[in-house]
Amino acid sequence: MILPGDAPMRLTITLCLLAVASQAEAAGVTYHLISYAADQDGATLSGYFTLRPEPDDSDFSTDDVLDWSVTISQGGASYTTGVSDPSSLLTPVGNIRRTAAGLTIAPGQGGLLIQSDAVLLSYSRLGADEYSGGFGPFGWDVKSPSMGGTDPWVIARTLGAPAVPEPSTLTLGGIAAACAGAGWSRRRSAA
DSSP states (O other): OOOGGGHHHHHHHHHHHHHHHHHHHHHOEEEEEOOOGGGTTTOEEEEEEEEOOOOSSEEOOGGGEEEEEEEEEETTEEEEEETTOTTOEEEEEEOOEEOSSEEEEOTTTEEEEEEOSSOEEEEEOSSSOEEEEEETTEEEEEESOOGGGOSSEEEEEOOSSOOOOOHHHHHHHHHHHHHHHHHHHHHHHHO
16 A cells, blocks of 8 residues: 555556557557559559557548558559658548558448559548559559459558557556556565
């Protein structure tokens, strides 16, 4: 039991736990884009979205995006856009579902447009299904794409492995454990 005179100890433990919790939220969940070669006319797609943790089966929103990057490669050239590109634009339309496994778009439910001065990537399930992307003279525009046979379309997946904690998270976790240990030790000696 923490005694009434232990207010500084209670405050220290509370602050440590809040710091650890805020670091855990900052880590986010990373979804990796899926490259559907059969629909991309020889191009390769790679990239990711790192999103704030949310309850399972929620909507994808730009408010939740912590970081993102998209690279399209074809014919020996590659172009990348992302959060660090001032010309980039990430526009979700309608309902893009995010689950623990991935990001999906159901028929008639929505779309996602990613564009910059160099790159275009579009998933559209509003009206006719269309999947397009590319850069410069390279690209694809497919009506009724196969998308690997998935329906709803799976546009990105988590890797399924737990995230590796940042060093600062480990440090804060150690501090929280030390605070808890100090409080426990103090209680034992008071008893």
